[in-house]
Amino acid sequence: MMKLVFALAALAALALVPAFAGPYPLGLGIGILGYGVLATAWAMFSGPTRYISLATVAFFGLGAYTVAVLADMLPYPLVLLVAAFVGLVVALIVGLATLRLAGIYFVIFTFGLTELVRQLVTYYEVNVTRTLGRYVFLPLGPEHIYWQLLALLAATLAIAFWVSRARIGLALRVIGDDPVVASHLGIRITRTKLTLFSISCVIMTLAGAIQAPRWTYIEPSIVFNPTTSFLVVIMALLGGPNRLFGPLLGAVPLFLLFEWLSANFPNHYSIILGLLFIAIVFVLPNGVLAAGDSLWSRLTRREARP
């Protein structure tokens, strides 16, 4: 109960940020929230199963593109619904095709999925609509985007919390630890994985859809930028993909670091990113929170045993 009150108070405090913050801090806030949503959604599925999805930006970009295409035709809430639906359909297709197979095939497929979706969208735009690039004009200011993302983040965290407590989350953890045991326990492996994969992908799609008005001009090479997928994985890994707040805690420092890097070292950006990524895989395989926990338990144990 206390935790719930605390969470609601934190949410209310964060919702007031646009009233005080200038345009630049607000932009940073939007970036952090956006990546926080993506990393939390990514970890919801990939944390317990260890099925590493490298296709985050494919769904993110699909959401953004849906908004770009439909913004003039439908009212905004309906556009978001359609975007979520598009994300769901693609997630189901990808999931049904790949989730039955060993994890490695899933990784490889998602690795190329972004490129595939990008090429298909480009092909469609060039050959059918004959324009590459679209403009998004929606009467939404940065503060509206901030609030929407905040709401989405709250919803994502709530879903992640519920999943970690519910049967389906436990089932997913068993599958991640040992699929053979899981099937002997009577867990429907494919259905469980597919459900959570779809939830996670729909959230990613919505994150893209909500942020679409920020760009004004949208082109496949902008919204399907593979670096985004990469950043999401590294954020979730840094914070710890098996903790509720882990991915979010990884997203805050890394997003700020990347902002600083891209402003100061635009040419060496990806080299530094890659090295950082390798370092995190080596040093913190379970994330900062888990490393902190084990350090803490080691310290306290030493004190208890004089």
Next chain:
Amino acid sequence: MLFSAILTGLVLGGTYALVAMGLTLQYGVARIMNLAYGDIIIAASFGAYVLFTALGINPLLGMLIVIPAGFALSWLIYAVMLQPLARRSRDRGRLEGDSILATFGLLFVIQGVALVLFGSGFMSYSFLAVPVDILGTTVAANRLLAFVLAVVFGLGLWLVLTRTRFGTVIRAVAANPASAPLVGINVDSVARFAFAIGGALAAAGGVVVSMYLTFSATMGVIFTMKALIVVIMGGVGNLMGALAAGLILGLVETLVASFIDPGLTLAATYLIFLTVLVVRPQGLFGRAAR
């Protein structure tokens, strides 16, 4: 028209097969799923480009420099970065996950270095761009050479693996890494060596690619993807499977590009990949339950 498309497809497929053989060695023997593989290919292409344009060294001679460099670089990558991961992980799933993540980081490092050195523009050079007449169709001599080189390297590797003692050792580790030490095989060093040979093949592929295609620093991902698809289609660790699958992929791509739409080649590649994954996940020529 059809004949020339088939010829182009065979040339392209030969390169894919060559490149995929290296990846199938790395994954089949060293158990490393190397997502930076395509970037090693592109790095070798840049190497051949620099040697040819700045120093005037013929790419064929350049191979004598680029291929050992690819071998050494991959050896180093495995020894410094991947061997500690292999030692740390108890089960194969964990190693696969960790190696995918680590090489994913490596991909950005190599690509970043290439971007800093060469920029993001498309590169190519003109080497042996003279037309050759084959059964009434003209083909550029460099494409023909690329195909011949792919065949020579592929055959050479196959002979080494099937006819020599060392090849038998490599295949033993691929078949069963847990039992290989029982017959006195040092799995660690064999895995490192196989990974390095894979890198050398990637470098050879890169030089071949640079002779007849335009390339850019960010193209590595596409080559990794295609090599992976060929490996999975052919069956992991199966060299002849990789050869056949590479040729099929090259043919399909060229046919789709020339008769349907060049924008849909990647979609066609994916369609094949998905079909193979769903229908025969062990690969077109692999045996079930390896």
